[in-house]
Amino acid sequence: MGFIDQLKTEYRVGGIVQRLIFWNIGLFIIPMILFSILKLGSVDIGIFDWTNPFSDDFFSLSSNPVDLLWKPWSVLGYAFLHSGFMHVLFNMLTLYFAGRLFLTFFTQKQLFGLYVLSAIFAGLVYILGYNLLPLLVGQTAKMTGASAAIMAILVATAVYAPYYEVRLMLIGTVKLWHIALVFIVLDLIYAPLDNSGGHIAHLAGDLFGFIYIKLLQSGSDLTKGVSGTIDFFANLFKSRKSAPFKKVHRNTTPPVRNSAVKPKDVTQKQIDEILDKISQSGYDSLTKEEKDFLFKVSK
Known part of the structure; x- marks a missing residue:
């Protein structure tokens, strides 16, 4: 089995966590390679930064709410884009860790739905923060990264199973709520100091993860809307492929085994x-x- 075939198999078998990792890494590496080739050929790439094609405001989430009018996709799209190698590496490692824990208790559809909804919620809170918080009012910024959605997945799992034990290298066995608490405290500490918008988005993801589990425990699953939308379009696509009538042939002779099948x-x-x-x-x-x-x- 070749390398490409192996990647295809891993993509199909790996589940939603592995697919999200594939999407995020692919959206980071493929444009980087493409823009590097264009740069080597002295091709004018206009407004894009060839070292970071997704850094431009066309793709990232802007703190200016007016920008949503001409790029509404950015309120979700930013959660699949990253601005540097260490950025995507750390996020994907955390996604793998948090995602595997989440799937211990919930389904793959719930994980993807939580990823999507928390990213949108965190993006909107990010914009509100830059327009309401005195420290940030008057500033403009842009954001990319899956961190907020990943934090929602981690905190949701910690809220649901706070005493679930996790063994960490060099540290030992800790409770899941200890890990979530460390991330939350770090974001609270660094929010006024550096990358304020990013830390606010992380905290918004934490909040959404908490709200999701509490509503789920009361009988309301917010991710059903995402799953239903995906299923609708998937079934719509399948119905186009099927023929309206199926021709039936009668065969009075017994079926013959096809010896040509390898x-x-x-x-x-x-x-x-x-x-x-x-x-x-x-x-x-x-x-x-x-x-x-x-x-x-x-x-």
């Missing part, structure tokens, strides 16, 4: 069936035989 074709069909099952119901829905078969094929 073992490789059968294996690929099994892989596709298993991957479709994962995309619909998650990896945990597989039987032991299916997991063993997928493991052998990946080797």
Whole structure:
């Protein structure tokens, strides 16, 4: 199995956390490579900074609410973009850690819904902060990064299972609420000092994660709206592919086994069936035989 095929398999099998990591890293690396090639060819790339193509206001979330009128996508899009290698690396490591913990208790659809909703909420609080807080009024700034959405996932898990034990390297075993508290305290300390808007967005993500779990425990799942919207468009797309009528052929002769079918074709069909099952119901829905078969094929 080639490198590209292995990446495709990892993308399909890995679940929503791995897909979010793929999206964030892809949106960081691919434009960087593209703009570097254009720069080497002395191609005029206009308003874009070739060292950081997503730093421009066209893609980032602006603190000026008027900018939402001509780029409304930025209230969510900023949560998939990053401004530097260390920025994306730290965020993706934290997303992997927080996401795996979240999926211990909740579904993949809930994780993606929380990621989307918390990013929008944090983005709006970010804009309000620059227009209401005396320290920030009169300033303009722009923001990219998945940190706020990741903090919502981490805090939501900590609120739901605060005494869940996590073993950290060089530190030992700690409670999950201890980890969440450290992040919250650090944001509170550094908010007035440096990157105020970013820390405000983190705290907004913390708040949304807390609200989400409390509403969920009272019977209201905010992520159902996101899941329902995705399912609607997914079903709409599938319905276009299906034919309105299905022609039925009667066959009076017994079916003949096709001897031309190769073992490789059968294996690929099994892989596709298993991957479709994962995309619909998650990896945990597989039987032991299916997991063993997928493991052998990946080797």
